[in-house]
Amino acid sequence: MEKLIVRPLKESGVSTVIVIDALDECKDEEPVSVILPVIGQLVSQIPKVKLFITGRPEPHIQEGFRLPGLAEATHVFFLHEVEPSQVDNDIQLFFRHKFSELRGRRRGLDDWPTKEQLDLLCERAAGLFAYAAATGNPRRRLDLLLQSPESSVHEAKTESKANTTLDSLYPPGGFRR
Numbered sequence: 001m002e003k004l005i006v007r008p009l010k011e012s013g014v015s016t017v018i019v020i021d022a023l024d025e026c027k028d029e030e031p032v033s034v035i036l037p038v039i040g041q042l043v044s045q046i047p048k049v050k051l052f053i054t055g056r057p058e059p060h061i062q063e064g065f066r067l068p069g070l071a072e073a074t075h076v077f078f079l080h081e082v083e084p085s086q087v088d089n090d091i092q093l094f095f096r097h098k099f100s101e102l103r104g105r106r107r108g109l110d111d112w113p114t115k116e117q118l119d120l121l122c123e124r125a126a127g128l129f130a131y132a133a134a135t136g137n138p139r140r141r142l143d144l145l146l147q148s149p150e151s152s153v154h155e156a157k158t159e160s161k162a163n164t165t166l167d168s169l170y171p172p173g174g175f176r177r
Helices: 002-012 035-045 059-065 084-105 115-125 138-147 153-158
Strands: 016-020 049-053
Touching: 002 035, 035 049, 035 059, 084 115
Parallel strands: 016 049
Antiparallel strands: none
8 A cells, every 4th residue: 555555646736535335345355344444544645535435334343443553534425315306306417418518529419308308317326325326328318218118216126127227227248338
């Protein structure tokens, strides 16, 4: 950590964000996640660096964030505690931005999508950014998503139903560019 992260970032003086995603998926059977004490010891040495760490709130991870070096330098929030309207607003903003980019690259999309289509798409997203993934012909892809029966987060977690869950966003064989 010292050679790979701390020293180079200290010397460069560059503001940086380091993302550690899915910390809970690391094979880590210790009472406290192994990486968190190391980060706790080094975090004060790299003030222009922010760490964004994601993971389920498992006990060994929660204990790690209570360590002296991390407790005072950490802001923890639980995604399930974020106000749904805030998530919906973020998804709406994301969709508007991405559709604006598409309109800039493709002709014939000037008044697309309509406000009603965008509202329905955000509703169907059910708070999940993964739903925003759309490839191929944008009009056809949006039409397919909006024509599918209403889905719910519970369906997406329990079973695969054609064109009703996040599974419908991922075509067999993957995406083609």
